[in-house]
Amino acid sequence: MHKSAKLTLITALGVSVAMVVAACGSGRTDNTTTSSQPSESSSSQESSAPADSGESSATSSAAGDTGSAGSGATIAIGTTDKVVSLDPAGSYDNGSLMLELQLYQFLMNIPAGQSTPTPDAAQSCDFTDNGATYTCKMKEGLTFSNGDPLTAKDVAFSFQRVVDINDPNGPASLLGNMKSVAAPDDSTVVFTLVNANDQTWPFVLGTSAGPIVDSKVYPADKLLSDEQAVGSGPYKLDSYSKNELVSLVPNASYNGNGGDVKNAGVTLQYFTDASNLKLAVQQGDVDVAWRTLDPQSITDLKSNDKVKVLEGPGGEDRYIVFNLKTMPGDNDAQKLAIRRAIAYSVDRQALATKVFQDQYQPAYSMVPDGFPGHVDAFKDEFGDAPNKDAAAKALSDAGVTTPVTLPIEYNPDHYGSASDLQFNEIKSQLEATGLFKVNLQSSEWTTYSKERTQDAYPIYQLGWYPDFPDADNYLTPFLAPNNFVQAHYCDADAAEGSRPCDTDGVLPLLTTEQTQSGDARISAIEQIQQISATGVMPTLPLLQGKQIAVTGTDVTGVQDTLDATFLFRFWMIGKNS
Amino acid sequence: MASTTARAGSLPRYLLTRLALVIPMVWILITLVFFLMRGIGDPITASLGGRLPADQLRARIHAAGYDRPILVQYGDYLWKLLHGDLGTTVTDNRPVTEVLRVNGAATLELAFWAFLVALAIGIPLGRIAARHRDRIPDVFLRVSGVLFYAAPVFFVGLLGKLVFSIWLDWLPVSGRASAKTILAINHVSPKTNIYLIDAILYGEPSYIWDVLWHTIMPAITLGLLVGGIFLRLVRTNLLQTMKDDYVEAARARGVKEGRINRKHAFKNAMVPVVTVMGLQAALLLGGAILTEETFEWQGLGYMLAQYLIKRDFVAVQGIVTVMAIVVVVASFVIDVITALIDPRVRYK
Numbered sequence: 001m002h003k004s005a006k007l008t009l010i011t012a013l014g015v016s017v018a019m020v021v022a023a024c025g026s027g028r029t030d031n032t033t034t035s036s037q038p039s040e041s042s043s044s045q046e047s048s049a050p051a052d053s054g055e056s057s058a059t060s061s062a063a064g065d066t067g068s069a070g071s072g073a074t075i076a077i078g079t080t081d082k083v084v085s086l087d088p089a090g091s092y093d094n095g096s097l098m099l100e101l102q103l104y105q106f107l108m109n110i111p112a113g114q115s116t117p118t119p120d121a122a123q124s125c126d127f128t129d130n131g132a133t134y135t136c137k138m139k140e141g142l143t144f145s146n147g148d149p150l151t152a153k154d155v156a157f158s159f160q161r162v163v164d165i166n167d168p169n170g171p172a173s174l175l176g177n178m179k180s181v182a183a184p185d186d187s188t189v190v191f192t193l194v195n196a197n198d199q200t201w202p203f204v205l206g207t208s209a210g211p212i213v214d215s216k217v218y219p220a221d222k223l224l225s226d227e228q229a230v231g232s233g234p235y236k237l238d239s240y241s242k243n244e245l246v247s248l249v250p251n252a253s254y255n256g257n258g259g260d261v262k263n264a265g266v267t268l269q270y271f272t273d274a275s276n277l278k279l280a281v282q283q284g285d286v287d288v289a290w291r292t293l294d295p296q297s298i299t300d301l302k303s304n305d306k307v308k309v310l311e312g313p314g315g316e317d318r319y320i321v322f323n324l325k326t327m328p329g330d331n332d333a334q335k336l337a338i339r340r341a342i343a344y345s346v347d348r349q350a351l352a353t354k355v356f357q358d359q360y361q362p363a364y365s366m367v368p369d370g371f372p373g374h375v376d377a378f379k380d381e382f383g384d385a386p387n388k389d390a391a392a393k394a395l396s397d398a399g400v401t402t403p404v405t406l407p408i409e410y411n412p413d414h415y416g417s418a419s420d421l422q423f424n425e426i427k428s429q430l431e432a433t434g435l436f437k438v439n440l441q442s443s444e445w446t447t448y449s450k451e452r453t454q455d456a457y458p459i460y461q462l463g464w465y466p467d468f469p470d471a472d473n474y475l476t477p478f479l480a481p482n483n484f485v486q487a488h489y490c491d492a493d494a495a496e497g498s499r500p501c502d503t504d505g506v507l508p509l510l511t512t513e514q515t516q517s518g519d520a521r522i523s524a525i526e527q528i529q530q531i532s533a534t535g536v537m538p539t540l541p542l543l544q545g546k547q548i549a550v551t552g553t554d555v556t557g558v559q560d561t562l563d564a565t566f567l568f569r570f571w572m573i574g575k576n577s
Numbered sequence: 578m579a580s581t582t583a584r585a586g587s588l589p590r591y592l593l594t595r596l597a598l599v600i601p602m603v604w605i606l607i608t609l610v611f612f613l614m615r616g617i618g619d620p621i622t623a624s625l626g627g628r629l630p631a632d633q634l635r636a637r638i639h640a641a642g643y644d645r646p647i648l649v650q651y652g653d654y655l656w657k658l659l660h661g662d663l664g665t666t667v668t669d670n671r672p673v674t675e676v677l678r679v680n681g682a683a684t685l686e687l688a689f690w691a692f693l694v695a696l697a698i699g700i701p702l703g704r705i706a707a708r709h710r711d712r713i714p715d716v717f718l719r720v721s722g723v724l725f726y727a728a729p730v731f732f733v734g735l736l737g738k739l740v741f742s743i744w745l746d747w748l749p750v751s752g753r754a755s756a757k758t759i760l761a762i763n764h765v766s767p768k769t770n771i772y773l774i775d776a777i778l779y780g781e782p783s784y785i786w787d788v789l790w791h792t793i794m795p796a797i798t799l800g801l802l803v804g805g806i807f808l809r810l811v812r813t814n815l816l817q818t819m820k821d822d823y824v825e826a827a828r829a830r831g832v833k834e835g836r837i838n839r840k841h842a843f844k845n846a847m848v849p850v851v852t853v854m855g856l857q858a859a860l861l862l863g864g865a866i867l868t869e870e871t872f873e874w875q876g877l878g879y880m881l882a883q884y885l886i887k888r889d890f891v892a893v894q895g896i897v898t899v900m901a902i903v904v905v906v907a908s909f910v911i912d913v914i915t916a917l918i919d920p921r922v923r924y925k
Contacts, residue, residue, distance in 0.1 A: 027778025030764035076756060082883075084624075085670040093624065168621050168641040168667070173633050223670060238760075241679075242671060244875050245759050267756045272883065276873050279743065279750040414627060446618025446888060449626025463627060484630045 073575040074265045075555070078277045078286035082243045082270060084169050086226040087218065088211040089162045092171040094291070094465070097208050099268070102248055102570050104211030104231035105256050107136050107155060107189065108202050110469065110565045112572060115372055117202040120256045121150065121212055121232065125205075128190075131197030131515070136189045144214045145236035145251045152183035157215040159191075164221060171208040174467060177201065197515040203468035234261050234571040243270045248570065262557055262574035281307055281550050287575065288558060289550040290568055294417060295357040301550050308551050312562025313370040315469060316545035317363055318415065318422075319462045320346075320408075322538055324488040324500060327458040328404055337398030339537050342406075343382045344391035345433045346426060348542055355421045356543070363544040365529045366478065367471045370564045373513075373525030374471070377533035378541060388433045395435060403437045406430065409457035414445040423461065453486040462539070469565045471525045472513060478539055479506050479528070489538040504535040588916060595912045599905050606901040607658070607894065611651055614890035619643045620667040623888040641667070654894065663895040668887040673895035676880055681899070682770030683753060684876030687799060687868065688861045690792050694800025695857075698725075699807020700847075706808065707815035708838060718808060725805025730864050734798045734871035741794060749791050751873035758784045799868040803857050810853055814846040821845075848918060855911035859904045 081095035088100060101109075108117035108125055119125060125136040142150035159181045166172045177200075179192040193201065204210065214230045227240050233256065235248035246268040250261045269286055271277040278297040281289035282304060293301070302309045322339050329335030348362030361369070364379035382390075395402055410423040420442070427438040443451065452460055462485065466473040477484040479501060482492035490501035501507055509531070512524035532539070547562045557572040621637050629637070638644050657664065663673035706718040741748040749755070753772050754762070761784055762768075762775040769775055773792075776784040818824065819842050827837050866878030873879070877896055884892035 027765040027767065027775070028780060029766045030761075082669065084668060087670075090670055092628075166640060168637040169624065169670070173629060226670070239763050241759065241763065242669065245756055247760050267760065269752075269756055271751070271873055272870065272879070273751075273873065276751045279738075283742075283746075283750065285750070285755070445626065446622050449622055450618075453631040465628070467628075482630065482632070484628075486631060 072263050075263045075573050076267045076286045077288045077290055078269045078271055078280050079290050080271050080274060080277060081291050085223060086229040087223040088213060089165040090167040090170050090223040092169060092208045098568055100211045101567055102235045103229055103233045105233050106210040107205045109206035111257050112561050112569055113563055115564060117206050118257050127197055132193060134191040134193060134201050138187045139255060142232055142255055143253045144230050144232045145253060146230050148214050148216050150232050151186040152189045154215045155189045155212050156181045156183040158213045161220050162209050174204055174207050174209040199514055199517055199521060200470055200472045203470045207468045234258055245269050258569060258571055261571040266570045284552060287552045287555050295359050298359055298548055299357050308553055310549045310559050310562060312547040313564045314545035314547045315368050315466050315566055317368060317464045317541060318543040320540040320542060321460050321462045321485055321487050323455055323458050324538060326455050328406060334398045334400050337394045337400055338404055340394045341391040341435060343540055344387045345430050347386045347429050351422060351425055352543060355418050355425050359548060360543040360545050363541040366532045366541055367474050367525060367529055368544045371471045373522045375526050375529050377529040381533040391433055391435055402435045405437045405439060406459055407439045408459045410442050410461035411445055411448040412442050415463040475528050476510060480510055487538055500536040504531050506531055591916055592913060595909055599909055602905050603901050607898050610894055610897045611654060614893055615647055618888045620888045624668060664891045666889055666892040668889040673892060677899050679770050680875055680877050680880045683874060684865050684878060686771045687795055687865055687874055687876055690796035691799035691861060694796050695803035695807050698804030700811055703808045703811025704815060706812040710816060722805045722808040725801040730798060730802055730867040731871045733801060734868060737794050737798055748794050752791055753874055754788045754791050758787045795868050795872040795874050799864050802864045803860060810850050814849055815842060818842040818846040852911050852915050855907055858907035862900050
């Protein structure tokens with residue numbers, strides 16, 4: 001036989017075999033017909049029969065907040081937020097929490113549109129024993145999606161294993177105020193607190209540390225692989241390819257405070273490049289693009305008729321931090337004058353518009369706009385527009401020779417690609433006053449995050465994303481002793497009484513807002529914000545981020561979940577038929 | 578007889594020498610990667626440096642063992658490596674072996690198609706260029722070959738996306754398959770993670786088509802890179818062969834130029850080309866990193882870039898080690914083939 005004929009024959013045979021195999025579907029393990037939706041099958045939860053049966057009526061709560069199995073269309077969501085782990089003991093990041101919120105229940109969490117936690121898996125929760133303990137009563141008849149009953153013992157197990165495993169990527173640090181947790185019976189959970197009456201504790205229950213796991217499935221001393229994740233949330237895993245594609249189907253036994261599931265399931269597709277995510281939503285490959293599109297992409301999409309750009313309040317703040325020891329100035333008075341002169345000189349609105357194309361908004365307080373107790377303290381003290389005369393007066397009154405050379409450090413690879421533009425704009429604004437000469441430098445993230453706490457940067461950029469949506473999470477980490485900023489505002493090892501936090505008088509107010517509720521708490525939060533602007537002023541808030549989601553024109557419900565909690569609730573999303 | 582024995586013994590000796598060199602090459606590489614990665618930070622600071630106070634960060638770093646003496650960590654790493662334990666990634670809690678298996682299959686699939694594209698471009702165009710030496714087609718193809726090779730992969734990829742995905746809307750923007758296809762082919766057994774095979778096993782023609790459709794642009798983008806090299810190589814070797822005595826003899830016998838080219842010169846010209854083709858494994862892997870990033874093709878290159886950004890040295894070490902072994906083994910195999918084909922190599 002001629003060689004070319006042989007080749008043709010072999011090729012034809014190969015193609016034929018492939019076609020026969022394809023026609024037979026010899027390797028498929030599902031029972032769906034080719035025209036059916038792949039998401040109707042289950043690959044990752046073999047023991048989910050009870051949950052699939054739809055027998056959820058037994059778990060209806062008195063509060064009437066039982067969810068229902070979803071209906072309508074399957075929603076495709078695209079994101080750049082990757083998962084570290086679906087085991088709550090091993091994750092403390094936005095990407096993992098986004099999925100955990102869909103898969104697990106919490107004792108308490110915050111429903112859409114509200115600002116305080118309400119019972120989710122719990123029937124009720126309250127401080128007991130004069131605030132030394134926090135006790136939750138469980139709803140009756142809760143089950144995990146695999147059919148196992150969910151009891152108080154599972155809750156105690158879930159919190160204890162977060163502390164015991166203490167994974168380097170885990171949220172154990174959020175449970176710093178938990179002395180112990182116990183389940184005296186199947187319906188009662190008791191947390192013994194280190195600091196009594198901790199008003200942030202109900203919020204902590206809804207953070208990365210709070211998902212309730214099945215004690216029959218999750219090992220007590222190590223992490224469970226993602227594919228085996230089992231919870232009692234609105235959804236259960238249907239198919240899981242880590243950080244590539246996840247399919248969720250409604251959990252018929254869900255009985256939480258989230259309400260009905262308004263879709264037949266969700267596919268979550270992961271992107272690395274924001275421009276690919278933009279193209280995917282633009283071309284209809286995904287129904288929703290959620291975190292994180294760059295400012296230019298969002299501006300482009302705003303003029304596209306095929307999509308809607310939705311905005312919500314955001315809690316991601318951007319600051320300038322002053323190292324109170326190493327910043328320019330011969331003495332404390334001069335250093336304060338320089339800080340105040342900078343505060344008079346920056347134009348936040350210009351930063352928001354020119355650099356971020358209004359995807360950030362000016363921040364005039366340590367507590368973001370939209371939170372209970374928020375006041376525009378920096379606007380009251382310094383105005384909302386640059387004031388060169390006031391800046392010059394502050395400097396001359398303190399005897400500061402101008403122009404003052406300001407060494408400012410920023411990070412270009414952690415706080416978004418616009419950091420370069422942002423800090424060059426700040427440099428321009430400060431130098432335009434003629435009072436400053438800015439020496440701008442940048443460092444990559446791992447170096448930056450180490451050096452900034454070792455007095456290497458006199459003035460530097462800082463960003464903050466909250467652990468939970470409460471004003472305290474924007475105050476304590478910045479102002480309390482041994483705080484996260486570590487720029488010598490409240491050093492734990494310095495003599496008490498002479499530290500800036502002592503002279504400002506913020507510590508009693510922090511205690512008040514942490515341990516009291518109602519008006520007393522709100523008043524303390526307001527006072528702390530005012531002091532942070534009028535006192536030593538260790539930190540200058542600049543910008544507050546917005547939450548932005550881009551959806552197809554037929555997608556509903558996304559706007560409702562874009563609230564100050566930063567929780568993206570898949571179950572609220574639907575499609576117009 | 579003595580001469581024959583010497584020849585017979587030289588090949589094993591040559592191969593043993595080459596094999597012995599493989600081990601220090603891999604060791605040097607993994608050692609370099611280990612120390613370089615430790616010099617650019619740790620994954621815990623990279624992910625949580627903006628959220629936790631310094632003392633909590635230190636506690637987590639200590640718990641993970643990243644503050645132990647570097648030589649202790651190195652010894653521990655080598656010991657585990659020798660026992661086949663590549664560890665678990667720090668930043669997404671996956672066994673490195675799983676990353677290699679799942680994402681390695683994606684890279685293999687891309688490399689296969691890219692190699693086919695490179696052959697489809699390089700060999701026929703190289704022949705045409707040689708046949709039309711120093712004429713317009715030759716000049717055009719030589720310039721094209723240089724452009725294919727020199728143009729950055731990500732640039733070609735972005736250009737392709739702009740034209741074929743956005744302007745013309747012919748091809749998908751990114752990914753290995755559409756979500757529906759991926760969800761479906763997850764239900765095959767055995768699952769190879771090579772999507773084309775999985776789609777064939779699933780047995781739904783539209784899914785096979787979907788996988789192929791997603792493969793076109795990444796394969797062409799990466800294939801052009803290697804195809805440019807093949808084009809120039811085939812042309813040069815063919816021109817060289819066409820000057821050989823046996824070709825002249827064939828011409829003297831009146832054999833037509835086309836037949837000489839097709840039946841005699843081309844096959845001989847391809848011998849050195851075949852060996853060079855094997856050596857393009859490193860280029861393919863290097864190019865795959867950029868191609869996979871551009872097209873969100875979740876292969877080893879894509880994962881390597883992600884883990885590097887997160888300073889996940891456990892993952893980076895595992896991936897680089899395997900990539901190094903692939904390149905070194907490919908070089909070894911080429912050495913073997915070359916030695917078998919050309920005895921002169923053994924005597925060098």
